[in-house]
Amino acid sequence: FFSPSFVKMDRDTDKMYLYLKNIHPATGVDHCAKSNFTKATDLNLIIVKANVLEIYHVTGKPEVPLVLYKHYELHGSVADMAVVRFAQHSTDCLLLAFAEAKVSVVCFDQSTDDLHTVSIHYLEEDFLQEERNKSIPWNVQLKVESSGRCAALFCYHRFLIVLPFTQDEELLWADVTNPKDMKPAFIKIKEKLPVGEAVSVDLKSLGLEHVRDIVFMKEFAEPTVAVLHEQEPTWAGRLSTRSLTCVVTAMALSGLPGSNLQYPVLLRAQSLPHDCFKLIPLDSPASGVLVLANSSVLHISQTRTMACYINDYGREELQAVSYPVHSAKLAGGGQL
DSSP states (O other), X not given: OBOOOEEXXXXXXXXXXXXXXXXXXXXXXXXXXXXOOSOTTOOEEEEEXXXXXXXXXXXXXXXXXXXXXXXXXXXXXXXXXXXXXOTTOSSOEEEEEETTTEEEEEEEETTTTEEEEEEEEEOOOGGGOTTTTTSSSOOOEEEEOTTSSEEEEEETTTEEEEEEBOOSOEEEEEEEEOTTTOOEEEEEEEEOOOBOOOEEEETGGGTOOSEEEEEEOSSOSSOEEEEEEESSOOOGGGTTTOOOOEEEEEEEOBTOSSSOOBOOEEEEEEEEOTTEEEEEEOOTTXXXXXXXXXXXXXXXOSSOEEEXXXXXXXXXXXXXXXXOEEEOBOTTSOBO
């Protein structure tokens, strides 16, 4: 949607300006989410199309189900989006991730009827970019823990940046100017800090490489991340000898908020199909995660691992596994 960078020379000041030009308006929807964003009583549909953010009101009327309320053009394409409800907030906030590794937290200010930026997080330190040129495009994922305790940004193919959410009010020092003598004065103010200091986790150092998906598991005492990764990559010509290469590893983030994080592994499921591509966290009583593959669906929890194939390719691939395998049932009661 953007043309390459252009350099413009101002002949009057002999200064150069670097800018991007939008050559075609965004049309396809990249991300969407429902939330109570504008008001606590409003149901909103948030749509992101490249650098365009649109807020719709869900009316519930068959003749006009959606009404466009706000339209914004952002200064960059949104890589991922998540919705979070901070403590003591009556409305939801948006977490917007931008390439390569930037996160903006925005909410809707009812007094100005406009977006309000709560915080901006720049996560592009040099030590995080060791593998930035090894693989393109970027696999940027932004996830929010279901209990609202933290968020995590997966970037640079190996780093998990954890953003803890603060629950209590903290004291800040503000630099203000005294109108009487026009001298700076420092006063102590009390302000809600929704997002704490970011903590980076190197997944590669923990043995988690070739990450495909990351989710927060539900109903755990501590924030727990499930990672879908591949220990030893395979390809089409090697599937006859090595096809069960994916692994799901769940680890707790102990010690939040703070920099002394510990990562105890709570479960590890191995010998999963090579074409697994997505994790879906489940509520109780099922709990655990649902793993989606091209030819099968798997359920993984702390107590068991089981699979269900949906075609003959999945049945043939799962013949050598040690966990239970079942055939998918059709809606009419038959089996594949």
